[in-house]
Amino acid sequence: SAVISQKPSRDICQRGTSLTIQCQVDSQVTMMFWYRQQPGQSLTLIATANQGSEATYESGFVIDKFPISRPNLTFSTLTVSNMSPEDSSIYLCSVEEVYEQYFGPGTRLTVT
Amino acid sequence: DAKTTQPPSMDCAEGRAANLPCNHSTISGNEYVYWYRQIHSQGPQYIIHGLKNNETNEMASLIITEDRKSSTLILPHATLRDTAVYYCIVRSDNTDKLIFGTGTRLQVFP
Numbered sequence: 001s002a003v004i005s006q007k008p009s010r011d012i013c014q015r016g017t018s019l020t021i022q023c024q025v026d027s028q029v030t031m032m033f034w035y036r037q038q039p040g041q042s043l044t045l046i047a048t049a050n051q052g053s054e055a056t057y058e059s060g061f062v063i064d065k066f067p068i069s070r071p072n073l074t075f076s077t078l079t080v081s082n083m084s085p086e087d088s089s090i091y092l093c094s095v096e097e098v099y100e101q102y103f104g105p106g107t108r109l110t111v112t
Numbered sequence: 113d114a115k116t117t118q119p120p121s122m123d124c125a126e127g128r129a130a131n132l133p134c135n136h137s138t139i140s141g142n143e144y145v146y147w148y149r150q151i152h153s154q155g156p157q158y159i160i161h162g163l164k165n166n167e168t169n170e171m172a173s174l175i176i177t178e179d180r181k182s183s184t185l186i187l188p189h190a191t192l193r194d195t196a197v198y199y200c201i202v203r204s205d206n207t208d209k210l211i212f213g214t215g216t217r218l219q220v221f222p
Contacts, residue, residue: 004155031208042199043156043212092155096208101148103155 002027002095004104012110013083020079021107023093028073033101034066037090046091049076083111116200121217124194130187132216134200137181142205145176147185149196150215156199159185190220 003026013019023032034046046066047055055068069077080087090106117135124130136145146161160167160174162183167174173186187194199215 033209035212042197042214043150045209045211048209094155094210099161100158101156101210103157106153106155 001100002029002097002102004093004095004102006091006093006104006107008107009105010108010110012112015084015111017083018079018081019083019109020077021091021093021109023076023078023104025074025095027097029095029097030073031096032070032076033094033096034068034076034078035092035094035103037092037106039088043092046078080109083109085111087111116202116213118198118200118213118216120214121219123219123221124187124190126192126220126222127189130190130194130218130220132185132187132198132200132218133182134185135182136200136202139180139202140204143202144205145174145180145183146201146203146210147172147174148199148201148210148212149194150199151193151196156212159198161203190218192220192222194218195220 005024007022032049035043037043045058046061047057049055049068049070051070051073067079088111090108092106094101094103144161144163147159148156150156160172162174176183197215197217199212
């Protein structure tokens with residue numbers, strides 16, 4: 001099973017700033033996914049990131065706000081840009097292996 | 113992907129079977145039923161999935177009705193560590209995306 005790490009594990013940021021979250025996988029994977037989980041809510045898919053191509057964003061999410069990089073098969077970053085308090089959430093990355101998705105531990109972001 | 117409906121919360125005594133229902137009345141022929149759970153402050157964890165046959169693994173059993181419009185996840189001997197939010201997800205075989213619903217919050221009590 002894939003082992004996923006995320007950095008940072010948590011951060012407190014001021015509004016108007018940006019934060020880049022890193023996701024590292026211990027194996028090569030084709031597709032990586034980024035989710036957001038707002039306080040007390042379920043997970044919402046932000047985008048799907050394939051290596052070597054532009055990320056595909058879900059409805060309600062745009063590249064200018066959540067730019068994603070996927071430089072190789074084991075790594076991805078998600079940037080939360082121009083943050084507001086409404087961006088306070090847990091951000092999780094995940095990867096697919098066979099029929100299972102494995103999730104990272106999440107990055108807990110608080111915007112003040 | 114088809115929408116799922118789950119009860120918001122359930123309780124279960126430790127050592128008893130936990131039966132978590134899920135309604136997916138609009139499921140299509142190529143859509144699988146997946147179950148994940150999320151223990152507090154952790155990322156979701158895969159439990160089991162199936163198409164139309166009942167499935168069992170070391171964690172749970174999945175019972176899918178013959179018309180495939182509903183299913184039940186069974187944890188045969190619930191423990192306190194099974195306290196979590198359980199998500200039933202219907203997923204097409206031509207997509208890698210998981211679309212999470214609101215889930216069922218299972219509380220296992222001593």
